[in-house]
Amino acid sequence: MALKEAEMFYKQAMAFLNQGKIKKSIEFFDSALNIDKDYVSAWNDKGVALMELEKYQDALKCFEQVIMLEPGDNMAWYNRGYVLLILEEYQEAVNTFDLFLGRHSSKDDFYKYALYMKAKGLYFLKEYNESLKAIKKVLKKDKTFKKARELMKLIEDEKKINNQ
Numbered sequence: 001m002a003l004k005e006a007e008m009f010y011k012q013a014m015a016f017l018n019q020g021k022i023k024k025s026i027e028f029f030d031s032a033l034n035i036d037k038d039y040v041s042a043w044n045d046k047g048v049a050l051m052e053l054e055k056y057q058d059a060l061k062c063f064e065q066v067i068m069l070e071p072g073d074n075m076a077w078y079n080r081g082y083v084l085l086i087l088e089e090y091q092e093a094v095n096t097f098d099l100f101l102g103r104h105s106s107k108d109d110f111y112k113y114a115l116y117m118k119a120k121g122l123y124f125l126k127e128y129n130e131s132l133k134a135i136k137k138v139l140k141k142d143k144t145f146k147k148a149r150e151l152m153k154l155i156e157d158e159k160k161i162n163n164q
Helices: 002-018 022-035 040-052 056-069 074-086 090-103 109-124 128-141 146-161
Strands: none
Touching: 002 022, 002 040, 022 040, 040 056, 040 074, 056 074, 074 090, 074 109, 090 109, 109 128, 109 146, 128 146
16 A cells, blocks of 8 residues: 555656656655655656756765665666766766666667766866767767767867877
């Protein structure tokens, strides 16, 4: 009975989230989690909602809870890396994306975006050669990826400035 109730709160939370009622969705995710503390989907989607509110530390805790409960959940690793990049925790973000990339299908768009974000993290770490390698892999997958092209230009400009 309790799990059905948690699922009902989760479905309502998702409905609010899809309507853009973020704070209301979080209330319902919390209701589901109060019933079932191991509800992986509720933790993950609450993290997504918190990202919408720019509550990145709280979102990170949600994704880390998912990883603790379900270490093989690749999307939780992706979301963790994304939030760490936003929080300017570049080395940890790069490490997280490495883990994600090692386990995720290279045919999926999330792979391309994770590779791009890894390159971005490496750029901020001033590891221009490694960043350039990653961004070239991204562009090999998608020549039209505008942000990747922009990042490649930034990397190349930095390399020229730093004579690398």
